[in-house]
Amino acid sequence: MAIKKYYAIADNTITNAYKLNLSTRATGANAGAADIMEIYSIYGRQSTSSAEISRALIKFPVSEITSDRSNSKIPASGSVKFYLKLHNAEHSKTVPTGSFTIVAEPISADWEEGYGLDLEAYKDITNGNKGSNWIARKGEGLQEITKVTFTSTNKAHYAAGAGANYIIAYNGNRAYNLWFNNGSDSAPSADGAEVEVDISSAGSSTAAVASEFQSTTNALAAFDSNVDPTNSAIVYLSSSLEGGHTDTSVEGTISGITLAVQQDGNNEIPWTKVGGDYITTANAAYPYRWFSQSFTSGLEDIEIDITQMVELWSAGTVDNYGLGVHLSGAFEPYFSTDFDPTYSGYIQNTTGSTVSYYTKRLFARGSQYFYKRPAIEARWDSSKKDDRGNIFYSSSLAGVNDNLNTLFLYNYVRGQLANIPSIGTDAIYVSFYSGSADNSVPTGSLQTSSYTPNPPGAHSRAAIELPTTLPYQWVVDDDSPDPPISTNPYVVTGAWVSTGIYSASFAITGATNPLTKIFDVWHDGTGKNHPWASVEFATSSFEPLNMSASYSMAEPTYHLKITNLKDSYSSSENARFNLFIREKNWKPTIYTTSKTTIKSKSMLSASYRVFRTIDAHEAIPYGTGSNLHTMMSYDNMGNYFDVDMSLLEPGYAYAFKFSFYDSSLSSWIEQPQTFKFRVENYEH
Secondary structure, rough: OOEEEEEEEEEEEEEEOOOOOOOOOOEEEEOOOOOEOOOOOEEOOOOOOEEEEEEEEEHHHHHHHHOOOOOOOEEEEOOEEEEEEOOOOOOOOOOOOOOOOEEEEEEOOOOOOOOOOOOOOOOOOOOOOOOOOOOOEEOEEEEEEEEEEOOOOOHHHOOOOOOOEEEEEEOOOOOEEEEOOOOOOOOOOOOEEEEEEEEOOOOOOOOOEHHHHHHHHHOOEEEEEOOOOOOOOOEEEEEEEEEEOOOOOOOOOOOOOOEEEOOOOEEEEEEEOOOOOOOOOOOOOOOOOEEEEOOHHHHHEEEEHHHHHHHHHHOOOOOOOOOOEEEOOOEOOOOOOOOOOOOOOOOOOOOOEOOEEEEEEEOOOOOOHHHHHHHHHHHHHOEOOOOHHHOOOOOOOOOOOHEEEEEEEEEEEOOEEEOOOOOOOOOOOEEEEEEEOOOOOOOOOOOOOOOOOOOOOOHHHHHHHHHOOOOOOOOOOOOOOOOOOOOOOOOEEEEEEEEEEEEEEEEEEEOOOOOEEEEEEEEEOOOOHHEEEEEEEEEEEEEEEEEOOOOOOOOOHHHHEEEEOOOOEHHHHOOEEEEEEEEEEOOHHHHHHOOOOOOOOOOOOOOEEEEEEOOOOOEEEOOOOOOOOOEEEEEEEEEEEEHHHOOOOOOOOEEEEEEEEOOOEEEEEEEOOOOOOOEEOOOO
């Protein structure tokens, strides 16, 4: 399983386009619940120089990626690629023509998806309701917060003065007239609710007056007042309702008070810049600020490598607010002005285009089409190439890498893969030995300090020699009970691959009388200079082969069979498939037929794809490019691969196809056989 998808958790289209009347802009429109997102650039529709832009906002569940990595469901950073996958939605309008570029920029502030649906008349206006638009990133509004500082100990300085002096504070759009009574004052006669702050019995201190003000205003449902815990002469007066109004202010003169608005009330939380806030400057902590893809027809899907961005999100280096997807600046409309365009909805763009790039539509997360939903697709090569059944002696016919062999150790504990406790994810070590007289066990005693080189009847250890041209450690016993510590060519250092799986690579050279069977012993390395004294974990064997040249070009054809294929699978299942392969013209002898289980041929480069049988839709295409995410594994039993069935829409029949790489043609050759199965969404 080397493909995993993370579907969008929020998306929206924001625009400054003109409505159908060509006089009012739709900057307040929201399309968070639409099943389509839209990207366009329109120049000169309303006037000879008018500019209209549409952009898409998308957010993904990066926390799921982090969790999956912690649970070893996807590889560590550097071993996996992440792609932004957005699918083109066909429509009847004009699509962009000519070459153009779409960019995906990280958004730098939180935003709301919203519930709007209308991408034609733009009737779904947020007006302070939930959702983002061209001007605002949130519609939830802000409460006005005012810092009230009491500076005088003389209560007369706060006097209402026959109602002439008071504070006007707002809760939403309703005014409250807060007046101070030191014993003989009267309320103002003004619009709004009159609220008396009785300070007649308060002590002569700023803290005492502040306390009366806090308790009086906090008793009103309209406000939430709190004394500053570090300064008892300061009260923070917060409106209980969201919404904008003029700042809290003093009417008349109150010499003992200073006011400072800490947060303006607003029906919406605006973007810093219209059209969305994006990270536009690269720095040492954030070297990747945008990702792009070029197009020609306007009908292509979007597939952009955003690996660096996902890794920064996952590491917590950058907060995950999603991506803004839109035409690059050169293809958005030209606009230049001498006035501040913040409130008009325009974007200053003196390098923009004076031709239109019309509209590209993409399926949104609300789409009814299973395979069209926006996603981040993780891809990596998870294939394990276990050469135990295909090990060769080094040969001058092959290069350095082709002379390498790799063995795997699979540590199953009660049927489940588990790390070896004493080494965990650290190195493991492998020693090689020749066999006993009957070639059934390795020679020597590995778990004691005693060692008898070349016991009677053993195959000659000199039959394995150190390759002089390959810079790899490998294992071979010799007649010396004390191998040289400085060079130590007797132990291969292996590595942890994944939970319970370890591997080691080596090269071996056959002498004049090469061994027909070699034993590999896996151990903890405590005696790696005396491997027979180490703690042994497992012992196995392999039969090395000799490379040989041919005098004709082979054109093999193969018989294929998935030996464990079922009729149907659950959509929540991760399934493993074993592929049996043999050449069609294989002709065993009578002895082989009656005595031997036919062995599957292991294809070193084999890939699979999955298509839906009803319409041939490519559910999982071949991954034979740079990521090799559909590359098949192999071991001494043949090829195998894993499939996450959640990648496939349940309720349909699918089929596997296979391709093998032919180096003589430098091409992947698809095999003719298909293997069908269904995916079901079982309730239990």
